[in-house]
Amino acid sequence: xxxxxxxxxxxxxxxxxxxxxxxxxxxxxxxxxxxxxxxxxxxxxxxxxxxxxxxxxxxxxxxxxxxxxxxxxxxxxxxxxxxxxxxxxxxxxxxxxxxxxxxxxxxxxxxxxxxxxxxxxxxxxxxxxxxxxxxxxxxxxxxxxxxxxxxxxxxxxxxxxxxxxxxxxxxxxxxxxxxxxxxxxxxxxxxxxxxxxxxxxxxxxxxxxxxxxxxxxxxxxxxxxxxxxxxxxxxxxx
Amino acid sequence: xxxxxxxxxxxxxxxxxxxxxxxxxxxxxxxxxxxxxxxxxxxxxxxxxxxxxxxxxxxxxxxxxxxxxxxxxxxxxxxxxxxxxxxxxxxxxxxxxxxxxxxxxxxxxxxxxxxxxxxxxxxxxxxxxxxxxxxxxxxxxxxxxxxxxxxxxxxxxxxxxxxxxxxxxxxxxxxxxxxxxxxxxxxxxxxxxxxxxxxxxxxxxxxxxxxxxxxxxxxxxxxxxxxxxxxxxxxxxxxxxxxxxxxxxxxxxxxxxxxxxxxxxxxxxxxxxxxxxxxxxxxxxxxxx
Ligand SMILES: Nc1ncnc2c1ncn2[C@@H]1O[C@H](COP(=O)(O)OP(=O)(O)O)[C@@H](O)[C@H]1O
Ligand SMILES: [Mg+2]
Numbered sequence: 001x002x003x004x005x006x007x008x009x010x011x012x013x014x015x016x017x018x019x020x021x022x023x024x025x026x027x028x029x030x031x032x033x034x035x036x037x038x039x040x041x042x043x044x045x046x047x048x049x050x051x052x053x054x055x056x057x058x059x060x061x062x063x064x065x066x067x068x069x070x071x072x073x074x075x076x077x078x079x080x081x082x083x084x085x086x087x088x089x090x091x092x093x094x095x096x097x098x099x100x101x102x103x104x105x106x107x108x109x110x111x112x113x114x115x116x117x118x119x120x121x122x123x124x125x126x127x128x129x130x131x132x133x134x135x136x137x138x139x140x141x142x143x144x145x146x147x148x149x150x151x152x153x154x155x156x157x158x159x160x161x162x163x164x165x166x167x168x169x170x171x172x173x174x175x176x177x178x179x180x181x182x183x184x185x186x187x188x189x190x191x192x193x194x195x196x197x198x199x200x201x202x203x204x205x206x207x208x209x210x211x212x213x214x215x216x217x218x219x220x221x222x223x224x225x226x227x228x229x230x231x232x233x234x235x236x237x238x
Numbered sequence: 239x240x241x242x243x244x245x246x247x248x249x250x251x252x253x254x255x256x257x258x259x260x261x262x263x264x265x266x267x268x269x270x271x272x273x274x275x276x277x278x279x280x281x282x283x284x285x286x287x288x289x290x291x292x293x294x295x296x297x298x299x300x301x302x303x304x305x306x307x308x309x310x311x312x313x314x315x316x317x318x319x320x321x322x323x324x325x326x327x328x329x330x331x332x333x334x335x336x337x338x339x340x341x342x343x344x345x346x347x348x349x350x351x352x353x354x355x356x357x358x359x360x361x362x363x364x365x366x367x368x369x370x371x372x373x374x375x376x377x378x379x380x381x382x383x384x385x386x387x388x389x390x391x392x393x394x395x396x397x398x399x400x401x402x403x404x405x406x407x408x409x410x411x412x413x414x415x416x417x418x419x420x421x422x423x424x425x426x427x428x429x430x431x432x433x434x435x436x437x438x439x440x441x442x443x444x445x446x447x448x449x450x451x452x453x454x455x456x457x458x459x460x461x462x463x464x465x466x467x468x469x470x471x472x473x474x475x476x477x478x479x480x481x482x483x484x485x486x487x488x489x490x491x492x493x494x495x496x497x498x499x500x501x502x503x504x505x506x507x508x509x510x511x512x513x514x515x516x517x518x519x520x521x522x523x524x525x526x527x
Contacts, residue, residue: 048419049418049419050415050418050419069418069423069425070415070418070419071418071419071420071421071422071423071424074418074419074420074421075421079419079420080416080419082416082419086413086416088408088409088412088413088416088417089412089523090408090409090411090412091405091408091409091412095405095409096409099402099405099406099409099417099420099422100420100421100422151420152420155420155421
């Protein structure tokens, strides 16, 4: 689905991504690990078009979209569950959820992510349904995360970018996030999961990459990583 | 007491006019982070355009429509033609919109001269009504201005609260990057808000003539009032603009009526108090990501 080649991104004067090569295949869960400040969020934001790369390519189904505006990338089937969730505090739960659903995109989206409605999200997360007229910022952390996921799903994506969805959540909620990720993958959605929670990452992953100092320093299967304590120790400290 | 009631009604009428200007001003800032310093000049130019159209067609409502549409068109021109050249530089945008103030002022002076002009409202609107209390006689045109402001305020509220476009605008004030990441072309929404905001300023410039007059210098006064309103209410907040307009307008009329020597200071007391106690504005959010 996505091929990233020799991607370079700056944040201000910080040279953060120093030549990233990474594939995110259709229908799989691709996990990115790495310590704080290594550039995981920078990579996610570059894929989504929120940051402009200095060089390199991001191909979606063969078309280079590097440097395109976020809405154009979203319309190609990429959706973002951002770090910190970034819900719209001025909007109700229902408005947050349906903002990305335009008349144009209704029904005309490619299969895979098709068929998501607010009702379906409320079935998946009943708590949200009970609070549909509350403001987005009146929810618990777990509910906010579910809302951020639902909001992304309603744009009808084929690829979901999830940036630390377990951050700040209680273990039982993290468990729930893990289930949701597994279900979505089961339904054919491609997932790019950035995580600090090693357990969640390993359970969800089809393949794992580790980012350190601006480039991918390790890649393999979750099994490989479990069997490689040296790599875990030096790149993750777990 | 009679005096106080009259001043209070005056205050709310002025609040209506100020709200029409500052609601657009605050929305433009909210979604685009552009402080449009030309907003006062647009107000004045809208009035002048209407003055000429009314002179030619002898119809107030054509003048009102012309002033509104012409200023909306000017907004479109600035937003599409000028601002893109300056993207990413707030300072350049400030200077450019300030430069436009001088251009509009000079052109207006050349065309309409330096003397105060007036626009009279038609028919019964030009009469007065005797109120059923204290025998107060009050001009109908001011009731009309107040009524129209309320209608526009309600319509704007419905647009913001009840429509998808309104939800996009509110979300854009919160976090415009995220709006774009949901597949929405925020640039188009920005343009629409800019045009709506300048059209509202033009509309207010015509409607407000019986209250604030039509003369050079009004542009600066109105810009200062709009700035004070959004600082008090909170930048980017519709409700803040509403509340701020009422506070500033009442401070202005009471100050002018009861403390004429220091009326400008009275006007800025609420401003200073809000800045000290709640710098993000009464209804503003602490930080806007
Ligand atoms: N807005 C910013 N301006 C400048 N540097 C930034 C900004 N945001 C993050 N950085 C820097 O970029 C680097 C990568 O950050 P980030 O991508 O958020 O890392 P991660 O998500 O892996 O924790 C960090 O060193 C951070 O200090
Ligand atoms: Mg991060």
